[in-house]
Amino acid sequence: DQQVKQNSPSLSVQEGRISILNCDYTNSMFDYFLWYKKYPAEGPTFLISISSIKDKNEDGRFTVFLNKSAKHLSLHIVPSQPGDSAVYFCAASERAGNNRKLIWGLGTSLAVNP
Amino acid sequence: DTGVSQDPRHKITKRGQNVTFRCDPISEHNRLYWYRQTLGQGPEFLTYFQNEAQLEKSRLLSDRFSAERPKGSFSTLEIQRTEQGDSAMYLCASSQGLAGGPTDTQYFGPGTRLTVL
Numbered sequence: 001d002q003q004v005k006q007n008s009p010s011l012s013v014q015e016g017r018i019s020i021l022n023c024d025y026t027n028s029m030f031d032y033f034l035w036y037k038k039y040p041a042e043g044p045t046f047l048i049s050i051s052s053i054k055d056k057n058e059d060g061r062f063t064v065f066l067n068k069s070a071k072h073l074s075l076h077i078v079p080s081q082p083g084d085s086a087v088y089f090c091a092a093s094e095r096a097g098n099n100r101k102l103i104w105g106l107g108t109s110l111a112v113n114p
Numbered sequence: 115d116t117g118v119s120q121d122p123r124h125k126i127t128k129r130g131q132n133v134t135f136r137c138d139p140i141s142e143h144n145r146l147y148w149y150r151q152t153l154g155q156g157p158e159f160l161t162y163f164q165n166e167a168q169l170e171k172s173r174l175l176s177d178r179f180s181a182e183r184p185k186g187s188f189s190t191l192e193i194q195r196t197e198q199g200d201s202a203m204y205l206c207a208s209s210q211g212l213a214g215g216p217t218d219t220q221y222f223g224p225g226t227r228l229t230v231l
Contacts, residue, residue, distance in 0.1 A: 004156075034219065043118070043205050043222035044157070089156055093218075099170045099219045100209070101147065104156025 003027045003090050006105035013112050021108050023090030026071065031094040034102065035064060035075045036060045046059040048075070072102075080112045118223035120206050127196055127228045134176065134192045135226045139208030146189050147220060148181060149205040150174065157205055163189060196230045203227050 005024045013019045023033075031052040036044035050064045050073065051056040057064050063076045077084055087109045091102040119138045127133050137153075139146050144165050147159035161171045165186040175181075178196075183189040193200055201216070207220035 032218070036222075041225075041227065043120075043207075043225045046219055046221055049219055067120070091156070099162050100145075100220075101159040101162060101170070102149075102220060104158075106154065106156050 001026075001104050002104045002106075003030075004090055004105040006090055007071075008108050008109050009069045009106070010109040011082045015082055015112055015114050018052070019075075019084065019110055019112065020089065021075040021077075021088050021110065023073045023075075024071055025073075025092055025104055027092070027094060027103070029094040030069070030103075031095060032093045032100070033064070033066060033073050034090060034091045034093075035062075036089045038089060038107070044089060069101075077110075080110075082114050083114050085110055085112050116208055118208050118221055120204075120223035120226050121225060122171070122226060122229045124229075126231065128180050129198060130195055132192065132194045133196060134190055135164065135204055135206075135228075137186070137189045137206030137208075137223060139206070140221060141191070143208035143210055143221075144186065145209045145218070145220075146183055146209045146210035147209075148189070148191055150205065151203045151225075152201075153204060160191075193228075196228075198230050201230045202229055 034049040035047045038044045048062045066073045085108040090105040093100045121136045146163040150162040151157040163183040178194045203225045205225045207222045209220045211219045
């Protein structure tokens, strides 16, 4: 049972345009959401996060939007650059004692074409 | 600070052998996590330490797996009698563990790629 879903396995975008990556979740107890970027044979690199008390968080070219009623979040990258090409993972965590283990989606492979 | 480091980066072993991986977290991070990732999947939680205490283990962690964090700093993950199904990327992450706070970001190491022949 996939609690975090990334329904688009891949996305192709032209350099300079906006990339929008989507993520849906089913567990209403999730209170913290993160996006990670991953290159092959490397560990995930943290990009940006959002707490459930907010609906938007922005960091440079990256903005994450959270719609709690729809249980949906999205990552916007503007403008997209070829170096952004990687697999992007959405992850979520809930309060369960002190363990903030992350529950992950399957990832979306982003290709930014020059 | 050099971030989370893991050793070795790659390990090839024969079925039935034991292997041990090491993780050095970011200094002053008191929480340490192990995850496993197979091709086409997101990482899956294996186990979690708060300082030297192992507070949770996933059901994915069979009796052949053991993890330690003896002094609350580095951690080791040992797999005994390896099986081909153990082939995966083993990821370690650490976080500050802000008491009571949900915004506890985990930072990952480069991973150890295990191949069991």
